[in-house]
Amino acid sequence: MDSWQKILKDSISDAKTLSEKFDIPLDQMQKMEKHFAIKITPYYLSLIKEKGDPLYKQVVPDIRELEDGELFEDPLGEDQDSPVNNIVHRYPDRCLFLVSPVCASYCRFCTRKRKVGDPSKISMRYIDEGIQYIGDHPEIRDVIISGGDPLLLPDDKIDYILRNLRSIPHIQILRIGTRVPCFLPQRITPELVQVLKQYHPLFMNVHFNHPDELAPPAVEALGRLADAGIPLGNQTVLLKGVNDDPEVMKKLMQKLLQARVRPYYIYQADMVFGTEHFRTRVEKGLEIIKALRGWTSGLAVPHFVIDAPGGGGKIPLLPEYVQSITDKEVILRNYEGKRYVYNQPRSARRRKTVRESHFAAMELEEIF
Ligand SMILES: *Cc1c(COP(=O)(O)O)cnc(C)c1O
Numbered sequence: 001m002d003s004w005q006k007i008l009k010d011s012i013s014d015a016k017t018l019s020e021k022f023d024i025p026l027d028q029m030q031k032m033e034k035h036f037a038i039k040i041t042p043y044y045l046s047l048i049k050e051k052g053d054p055l056y057k058q059v060v061p062d063i064r065e066l067e068d069g070e071l072f073e074d075p076l077g078e079d080q081d082s083p084v085n086n087i088v089h090r091y092p093d094r095c096l097f098l099v100s101p102v103c104a105s106y107c108r109f110c111t112r113k114r115k116v117g118d119p120s121k122i123s124m125r126y127i128d129e130g131i132q133y134i135g136d137h138p139e140i141r142d143v144i145i146s147g148g149d150p151l152l153l154p155d156d157k158i159d160y161i162l163r164n165l166r167s168i169p170h171i172q173i174l175r176i177g178t179r180v181p182c183f184l185p186q187r188i189t190p191e192l193v194q195v196l197k198q199y200h201p202l203f204m205n206v207h208f209n210h211p212d213e214l215a216p217p218a219v220e221a222l223g224r225l226a227d228a229g230i231p232l233g234n235q236t237v238l239l240k241g242v243n244d245d246p247e248v249m250k251k252l253m254q255k256l257l258q259a260r261v262r263p264y265y266i267y268q269a270d271m272v273f274g275t276e277h278f279r280t281r282v283e284k285g286l287e288i289i290k291a292l293r294g295w296t297s298g299l300a301v302p303h304f305v306i307d308a309p310g311g312g313g314k315i316p317l318l319p320e321y322v323q324s325i326t327d328k329e330v331i332l333r334n335y336e337g338k339r340y341v342y343n344q345p346r347s348a349r350r351r352k353t354v355r356e357s358h359f360a361a362m363e364l365e366e367i368f
């Protein structure tokens with residue numbers, strides 16, 4: 001057994017141990033365990049400083065998970081965009097391929113908790129079917145390998161999936177979505193890296209939500225991936241009590257860059273059942289972007305998006321930098337709130353008939 005498998009095996013994954021460790025009534029913990037599987041690696045547990053801190057909140061169940069009735073099992077409507085098991089094909093030229101039902105630890109806010117942790121719902125039996133679907137659809141040029149966590153599969157399974165996808169002529173890029181560098185960085189072994197680097201261009205999106213997660217083992221694991229030429233991006237979920245604070249987010253983004261990871265998305269928390277206590281108002285995300293843009297490296301500023309409920313895809317949100325647009329000029333506000341004017345090209349400034357300007361206004365509506 002590799003050392004990462006041993007660490008994974010020593011994870012806390014039962015209500016009893018966790019309730020004793022954090023002094024939570026066992027009956028509560030047992031109810032929550034039924035609602036969504038529990039798992040915390042000893043490594044991630046060691047990063048928790050105290051009960052209720054931002055890392056604790058992400059992985060230790062909270063009684064409020066059982067409370068609400070207004071949210072959804074499948075808030076993004078993924079199941080309706082699923083032509084075959086394990087594939088979500090929503091966008092024209094790319095698809096999600098779910099290859100693993102398990103994660104190194106379970107995030108209480110997981111969007112896919114209806115499936116994650118349950119091997120019958122993301123079954124390995126459907127891997128070949130997924131590869132077949134991708135091969136049969138020449139419009140797909142980008143595959144996002146996800147789950148669950150793909151990097152919990154054994155090296156030879158990962159190799160099998162990547163090799164088969166790479167052999168499809170219309171696949172230009174491969175991406176892996178994983179939280180392993182955060183929860184179980186020991187999994188990023190030299191042997192795994194050796195497998196991954198054979199299948200370039202291969203991108204990886206990791207998932208860090210708090211600066212304390214970038215402990216030395218995680219930073220070293222990210223370094224091994226970056227050294228293998230894998231461009232690294234990060235996805236963060238905006239979570240109340242975890243990272244809903246511009247200073248925390250700025251520190252997170254700066255630490256990611258130091259670990260050679262480019263911040264990619266901040267997600268507004270999805271409307272997933274049992275996660276009401278994690279949701280912030282949307283304005284919080286805008287406030288965070290405003291506190292980043294201009295105030296720190298542009299490389300540290302991700303896109304803030306809402307994954308539209310019901311399956312509309314990711315929609316970017318920006319603070320109001322554009323005050324107005326006319327044929328003549330654009331009025332802008334910079335990061336400090338100062339006003340600037342950009343003149344439109346002269347050719348665009350001709351006099352317009354009423355009808356033409358009506359169309360110009362319509363175009364603007366379409367853009368925004
Ligand atoms: C997020 C997502 C993608 C990838 O979107 P990008 O904006 O290209 O990163 C693809 N398919 C689905 C279903 C997704 O949710």
Ligand code: SF4
Binds near residue numbers: 102105147179
């Ligand atoms: S690692 Fe990702 S898929 Fe797994 S529980 Fe966390 S959010 Fe869900």
